[in-house]
Amino acid sequence: MGKTTLANQVYQELKEQFECWAFISVSRSPNMMNILRTILSEVSGQDYSMTEAGSVQILISKINDFLLDKRYFVVVDDIWDVDTWDIIKCAFPATSSTSRIITTTRINNVAHSCCSSFNGRIYNIRALDMVHSRQLFHTRLFKSDEDCPSYLQEISEQILKKCDGLPLAIIAISGLLANTERTENMWNQVKDSIGRALERNTSVEGMMKILSLSYFDLPAYLKTCLLYLSIYQEDSTIEKEDLIRRWIAEGFIHREGRYTAYELGERCFNELLNRGLIQPEETNEYGIVKSCRVHDTILDFIISKSTEENFVTLLGVPILTIGNQSNVVRRLCLQGVEEGNSTILAAGLVLSHVRSFTMVRGLLEIPSLEEFRHLRVLNLKECSELKDHHLENIVRLFQLRYLNLEGTYISKLPEQIGRLGCLEVLDLRMTSVLELPASIVNLRKLMHLLVNNDVKFPDGIAKMQALETLEGVRAYIQPFDFLCGLGQLKNLRNLVDLEFYCHTEEHNKAIVSSLCKLGTHNLRSLTIEVGRSLLHQDSLCLTTLEDLSIRFLAFPQVPTWVGSLRNLQRLRLIVEGLKQDDLCTLGALPSLLVLYLDGTPESNGKLRINVVTRSVLADYWALECCG
Incomplete structure (x- = not known):
């Protein structure tokens, strides 16, 4: 019905009128500690990692104390039971009549409970009328209502009547039709395939019929990419870059011709977006989608298909036991398993064929890595109980391609990490690792290395010729060999979070020289x-x-x-004392599409901007100027 979409639209438009704000999704299997930590992080501006507390009650007290004298705006999305709301509501002081809380739920008694807590009102969201249904449908398929061909108008109306004003149904069907030949005959086939499912039942069963049509219309490679989303929990924010790297590591996507595997992965991601099977979540300042979410109903469908085809084995919450799946496991995902239960749940499963292992919500009992002899993908992100000793046997996973340890408390990697000759992705962000082992330079297939910017690299970086992405480099703490060797990485495309404050002239020259070399090889983003x-x-x-x-x-x-960057398409820059000559320099860049310019004009404050310059006409300008 679009409950979350509507609540989020109101939230985005009004939040900055309040002192503090938060948007939190609860879902069917809420982890109360994580929910309260997220609320505290968002309203207070603290980093999530700094919000740890000993109990739910302590977190409630911290949130309550912080909000006590403030005007706040909070959205609590997707509540499934009264007991969950009874805990969450305690975090919000009712002393401010100018604060606002919006909740969304599909359950009537939960809605009444939410309203009674703060003297609120229930808004029963209505289905779209035909005018708005048509507007949504045509916007996704054509540029406007007027662009719908006359021979498709009648069949479009018939399809929309079957959708009965459900936004999700309209989006799914329009995504299907976007990849269908625009003939009356083909669209009639889609209409007949829908049958009377939605007319009989405008809830989940009807939507499953729609989604089945969309799913079976997908080419094989897209079906595989879509099924993989079953490993993510409800309401998860899925980072695009990480998802694509996992697809590649799983072997779903391969390099073809002049296109890299990542570029083809981006095409798959965008196609799923265009078909309405995933929803954009976060975009950067240039309007590029950086993360996505999967609607609850679509996720339910994906999980059912994934289980049916033994594509992923899910254990935990929601409860999907081994009784309805094959004992031979290819991809294993442990979700929300309670303390001490991981070994019990894994009993009876054949783990020697597992290619991919994902743990969610940090388990207290880590299965031995020795059991996973053919593992390609290991995702232990935010596994809070992971310790250094758990990684002792990781160097035996000779087929490992993807290793994500982000947000864990490990402080060092095994000295022989260089034995993982197939490793392509290593993510160490938000860990306690301060120095990389010398053997890491032997990872000759490593393409993406992501670390904190206080990590010290060993000598020999030039050996890592496969590197395409390097994130987190504080230049002045690196050995001189690293600064020189950086320029020899001929395949490096993305250099992210480079801190360039060198204290000696020698180091300064070395890093400038390396940047110049990278800029003549393959460097695309800096x-x-x-x-x-x-x-x-x-x-x-x-x-x-x-x-x-x-x-x-x-x-x-x-x-x-900057004036010599002939291929530059996107630029973000801060300039104090902006002058007319500066704008002329930027305007002369022949490939510039996006400019995000932050700063203060010179004293007279008058600048002339010619929108049409020698540059390509800008798709996006953001001028943040004071004075």
């Missing part, structure tokens, strides 16, 4: 935090660069070398 020494570079050669983001430092003028 996110950098720089010292003022970079401003004075006359010829920083970055001819291949398409995306440049310079953070935190405000330049007194646009650096001279």
Whole structure:
């Protein structure tokens, strides 16, 4: 019906009128500690990792104390039972008559309980009328209502009547028709395939019929990518980059011709978006989708198909036991398993054929990695109980391609990590690792290395010629060999979070030289935090660069070398004392599509902007100027 969409629209439009705000999804299997920690993090602005507490009651007290004298706005989305609401509501002080709470639920007695707690009112969301149904349908298929061909108008009306004003049904059907030949005969076939399912029952059963049509219309490679989403929990935010890397590691997507595997993965991601099977969640400042979500009803469908085809074995919550699945497991996902139950749940399963293992909501009992002899993908992200000793046998997983340890408390990697010759992705962000083992440079197939920016690299980085993404480099703590070797990474496409504050002239020259070399190889994206020494570079050669983001430092003028970036498409820059000449420099960039310019104009505050310059006409301008 669009409950979450409506609540989120109101939230996005009004939240900044309040002192603090939060949007939290509860779902059918709520983890109360995680929910309360997220609320505390969002309203207070603290990092999630700093919100740990000993009990639910302590977290409630912390949230209540923080909000006590503040005007707040909170959305609590997708509540399934009164008991869950009875706990969450205790976190919100009722002393402020100007604060607001919005809840969404599909259950009447939950809605009444929410309203009685704070003297609220129930809004029963209505189905779309035919005018708005038609608007949604045509917007997704054509540019406007007027662009619908006359020979398709009658059949469109008939299809919309079957959808009965359900937004999710309209989106799913329009996604299916977007990939169907635009003939009356083909659209009639789709209409007849729907049958009378939605006319008989406008709830889950009817939607499953619609989703089945969408699913069986997918090409085989997209079906596989879609089924993989069953490993994610309800209401999860799914990062696009990580999802695509996992698809590649699983072997779903391969390089073809001049296109990299990642570029083909992006096509798959965008196709699922266009078909309405996943929903955009977060976009960056350039409007590019960075993460997605799967609607609850669609996730239920994906899980049922995944279980039916023994694609993924899910254990935990929601309860899917081994009784209805094959004992031979290919992909294992433990979701929400309570303390000490992981070994019991895994009993009777044949783990030697497991290719992919994912743990959700940090279990207290980590299965021995020795059992997973053919593992390709190991995701232990935010597994809070993971310790260094759990990784002792990881070097025996010779087929491992993907290893995610983000958000765990490990402090070091095994010294022989270099034995994992097939490893392609290693994510160590938000861990306690401060130094990488010397053997890591032997990972000759590693394409994506993501670390915190306080991690020290060993000598020999130049050996890692497969690297395409490197995230988290604080230049001044690195050995001189690393600064020089960085420029020899001929396949490096993305250099993210490079902190460039070098204390010696020698180190400064080394990093500038390496950047220039990267800029003539394959470097496409650079996110950098720089010292003022970079401003004075006359010829920083970055001819291949398409995306440049310079953070935190405000330049007194646009650096001279920026004018030489002939292939630059996206630029983020801070300039204090912005002058007309600076705009002329930027306007002369021939490939520039997106400009995010933050800063203060020069003293007279008058600037002239010619929208049509030698650059490509901008799709997006963001000028944040004071004065």
